Amino acid sequence: MDEATQRIEQPAPAVSEPARRRRRLLRNILLGVAGVLLAAWLVLFLTKGRFLKHTAESLAGRALGRDVKVAGDFQLYFAPFKIRFVAEGLTVANPAWAERPQLFRADRVDALIAPWSMLFGRRRFYSLDLVNGAADLEYDKAHTANTWTFGTGKQGGKPFEFPRVDQASVAGTTVRFRDPRMPLTADLRIDPFRSADARIGRAIGVHGAGVVRTTPFTVEARLLSPDATVNRGQNQLALTAHAAGNVIDITGTLPTIADFEDVPLQVRARGRNMANLLDIIGVVIPNTRTYRLAAQLVKQGEIYRFTHLAGRFGDSDLAGRLTVTNGARVRLDSELATRSLDIVDAAPFIGYNPDIVATQGVQAAAAATGAGARRILPDAALPVKTMGAFDAGLHWTVGVVKSRHVPISDLDLTLALDRGRLALSPFTFTMARGHVASDVIFDTRQRPSADRYDIRLAPTPLGRLLAGYGVAEAGTSGTVRGRIQIEGRGDTVHQSLATGSGRIAFVLPTGTFWTRNVQLAELDIGTFVQKMFQHALKEPVRINCGLIGFTVRGGVAAADPILIDTQKNVILGRGGFSFKTEALDLALRADAKKFSLFSGQSPIGIGGDFAAPSLDVISPQLVGRAGVALGLALVAAPPAAILAFIDPGDAKAAACGPVLAGATAAQQRTIKGKARDDVGNGGTGKSESGKRSGGEKQEQRKKFLGIF
Structure with a gap:
């Protein structure tokens, strides 16, 4: 028997008594615990x-x-x-x-x-x-x-x-x-x-x-x-709420019955006015026409993020994203884009109700804001209290603005609302192939609101700009550039302009215009009639330079100056208009640089108001003279026509430097450098009555706008 076999056959060592006692104790404890648990269960x-x-x-x-x-x-x-x-x-x-x-x-x-x-x-x-x-x-x-x-x-x-x-x-x-x-x-x-x-x-x-x-x-x-x-986070929620004429639908999958955090939800909203929807949470936006929007909503604590936003308001589309922070102060931040904006849908941005504009016109919309009869500047008050209750930031781009008259595109607006101070800056767009940049501020922290308008027009083709008003673009190469700077106080657009002071200036660099477009403006009525019968209305007229300037004080704009130098005439203007009453009271006159057979010298009057301006082109004197001249031209020799209109043609051409610089009337000079005495000086108390026989110039005093 080998050694290994001997080890196997040896008996196991006996378990010691202490070990047996420990095993019995553990068994008894386990049995006791089981018994206690069983007893407790029982x-x-x-x-x-x-x-x-x-x-x-x-x-x-x-x-x-x-x-x-x-x-x-x-x-x-x-x-x-x-x-x-x-x-x-x-x-x-x-x-x-x-x-x-x-x-x-x-x-x-x-x-x-x-x-x-x-x-x-x-x-x-x-x-x-x-x-x-x-x-x-x-x-x-x-x-x-x-x-x-x-x-x-x-x-x-x-x-x-x-x-x-x-x-x-x-x-x-x-x-x-x-x-x-x-x-x-x-x-x-x-x-x-x-x-x-x-x-x-x-x-x-x-x-x-x-x-x-x-x-x-x-x-x-x-x-x-x-x-x-x-149980497994697969619940499908479908919710519909009705409030203030709006319908809001929310659908999505919830991980628990009461857990909305970080859960993507699909939101759809529709109603007559989007302003009523946001007014529910105390946020003010301009009124809209009927709208329908869809977006994805994710709530993260106090932040509600609306992404993939898309829909329509009125006849305009809208897309982008919106974030609402419901903190100590409600704040909106949005990035929006519109491919096509109907001009009617833009009316609320200056206080008009778009539905009234679409169905009854601008004057009715102005009246609905509280403006007086025959007024178009809105008197809709800024929501001062609400504007101070929330903050906002907006960047909005618009591809094309659908308008009947002036083509507008590439609109880019940045808006900031900070504790009652509303700034639209920068606010840019393209108008008739010209670029407009503006900064507009309504600071309601000051009472009444401190308002500032700064609007700048880059060189813009006049033919394209005026095409919507019946002026043909072909044959016109003239341009216009300008700037409007006004500061005023008030909680409405009308109040801020009615108290405003500043300057308005539009400069016309050199260019050509169709004769039919400028002949009446030059008051060369006889020449216009003559060329109409001669079928020669497309002969170009050259503009050397021009300035249409106004100085605004206390809501009243006075010509400072109106001076346009053309190839044949010097056009002068005096008078002004009022933002307070919206009244117009201007007088224009054209002086010929050289002899003209048909040159009416009575001034043209522009009156009425913003809502319905009146143009008194053919005064009684001109009717008589044009009628006589035309009749004589048809039945008598040319010398007879000369009897109707005599003009030696001694108008002094303008020095275009001050004109193109937008200088006031005091800085204007003739082409020989002499100070002009034929332009308004920034006041509305005088109207040029034109030349009398012999070339003598006289002025006729009159009251303008009913306030001087």
């Missing part, structure tokens, strides 16, 4: 754990930091391996600051709970039977605490986490939500339902009403697969 099962009622209330109250009470029957036991929990008249208190005393109450709660889920992971209910439950969810005024966050702790408490539920039966349950920051209050009722095997066979309905700020609303929602919601 006691709980037989008594249903009712004797634990006060202990459970105390433990739950300390864990939640709230009073927890059970007014009726209480059961807590294993049945057999699931925890059975029954509570009748269950209440969980709200914090002391809450408007209502109870966070949750129910006539009866009956649940089967997975034991290990109470210690590890997310709590799981195999079944839940809830009868006449009511939840009250509130934020505090500072928006730093809410009723569903329990305890205080270093982390500020822990929000309630809805358990996973496999089967549920719910009847008579309501939910109240209140957020004093908005402020928002909603009262919702959940339709009764019963589910089995994580399926309910029909949607859960939620109905209710509430108030956002001062706007009442109603809401209807459906949870299309609620058991999947609380």
